[in-house]
Amino acid sequence: MGFGDFLAKRFQKSIEKNLKKSQLSEENISEALREIRLSLLEADVNIDVVKKIIAAIKEKSIGGFIEEGVRADQQMVKIVHEELINVLGKEKSELNISRKPSPIMMVGLQGAGKTTTVAKLTNLLKKQGKKVLMVALDIYRPGAIDQLVELATKNKFDVFEKGKQDPTKTAKEAMKYAEDNKYDVVLLDTAGRLQIDKQLMNELKEIKKITSPTEIILTVDGMTGQDIINVATEFNSTLKITGVIVTKLDGDARGGATLSISYVTKVPIKFIGEGEGIEALSEFYPKRIADRIMGFGDVETLFEKATKQVDQRTMEKTMRRMMQGLFDLEDLKNQMGQLANMGNLGGLMKMMPGLNGKVSEEQIISAQVKLKNAEYLMDSMTLKERRDPKLLKSLNRKKRVIKGSGRSEKEFNELINQFEKSKKQALEMAKMFKSGRMPNMANFGK
Incomplete structure (x- = not known):
């Protein structure tokens, strides 16, 4: 577990648990500060730095004005966030390449x-x-x-x-x-x-x-x-x-x-x-x-990674094919390749707002294993089979792909079922857009 998600879990829990009152006082922030202090020490933050962080948070918190419409725990989160930025260096430091060379x-x-x-x-x-x-x-x-x-x-x-x-x-x-x-x-x-x-x-x-x-x-x-x-x-x-x-x-x-x-x-x-x-x-x-x-996630870095690593033309072509009901396993393979170019799945999930600290390491590992298994299976298919997945209904083709990938029949079936499900959902979404209706996103991915 990296330091970002480790602290995210501890900070959010300690602040939410201990600050349910309407104002910040020494009495009601003491337990939250104690747990924040322990979280920082367990995450290997230098003890002198921990002391300075806690002292600064305490000074800004006690007797602090609670902004209208903001709860005490939300105010505390804001103060902790600001102090972390102070400790990390406030501004991005540019590389000095003013001379040539x-x-x-x-x-x-x-x-x-x-x-x-x-x-x-x-x-x-x-x-x-x-x-x-x-x-x-x-x-x-x-x-x-x-x-x-x-x-x-x-x-x-x-x-x-x-x-x-x-x-x-x-x-x-x-x-x-x-x-x-x-x-x-x-x-x-x-x-x-x-x-x-x-x-x-x-x-x-x-x-x-x-x-x-x-x-x-x-x-x-x-x-x-x-x-x-x-x-x-x-x-x-x-x-x-x-x-x-x-x-x-x-x-x-x-x-x-x-x-x-x-x-x-x-x-x-x-x-x-x-x-x-x-x-x-x-x-x-x-x-x-x-x-x-x-x-809080890191949407800016996530967007930058997508801009730099993802082939825009390929993604646009894939989206058009999805909306036209032409999406196939070759498109899925290309999509997964674009995702891999952006970096480690666990690292990407930490950048998504609301997910850092909420998704367990076991869930991330499980998702990575499934992606890798799908990659092995699709690599064992011919281009013709990926372009026309109906061919894989042939028992001989299915056996060959399973044997060549080293995966199980269960994993093969999971990939095909998930692909068919995703293709169906994309078509339903396309129909809704064409009719001028907004799709209920809560129903997708279920």
Whole structure:
């Protein structure tokens, strides 16, 4: 369970349970504050930050004016939400790429996902129209240079590497190459260690001196817990980092330490990684994360993902076919592919208003398994069968698909039944629209 849904459940329950009176007083908010405090500590938020959050909420709550038409618990939710935004950094922090080329030093300990993050950031910047050069400077970790080269080859990115040559010399040569070839951004993938040591810091300071970076970004592992604050503090004291990227926030990390980084170090979080794919890097918006934590969803990020990842023409064509009663299994397969491009299903559900904290991890896992099973089954069908699902009534075809997919007859029947049901509902909806009536959405999906 990620930190957003973990806190969403706890916050909403504690506030609703304890604040049923008409005004906020020290007496009736004390239990809610106690549970909020425990929720933050269990989510791995730094204890000093927790104390400051609780003190600020208490100060704003007690004797506070309850707005007309607003309940005490709703007022408290608003206060907690505002304080979370304050802790997370208030405003989105833009990447400084004011020079050409703009060098960005990527630093961090081994295992935080720095090299993969370099490729993800390259992908994001290229989509913004920037010409980006990745530079391999980690000559110590076995396979580090090969990993960056492989990512570059796979995604058609530009990479500069000089094998085991001294990293400071390579950095200098890379900057000259970037200048000569008119690159906009140079991402310097520096060496990491299992822990911070003097040799590493001296090398990083030398690379900083040679390249004069516009940004020094620290990559930290969101699953590490409180230690990421210590890591951020140490790197900051030596290098004066300008931003942080938090990785692995899509798994079991409660990630509360993420809430603490900006507050403790005064360094903004620039991006968060929520998956393994090259697209799984998002710009960090404090308000949007606060919305997720409070269970409000994150419609803005969801819309952005849809805009960037979904093929508009394909979706429009699919919708037209649905309204015309022509929807088939090939359309369903394409639709599922578009959904997969947007990211992890659990992460998407957390962005939907009212769902964060309301849908259990078991329900999300079950939905993901069903989607994967449907994918296996449809991959085992021929294009002709997907275009004309009636062919699958043939016992031989059905057996072949089941055997080829490794799924059961029950799972095959569930897919076909759900498809037929969805197709029927789409037709009913189309008829209502054509007749000028609005469909009762409560009846759909049942």
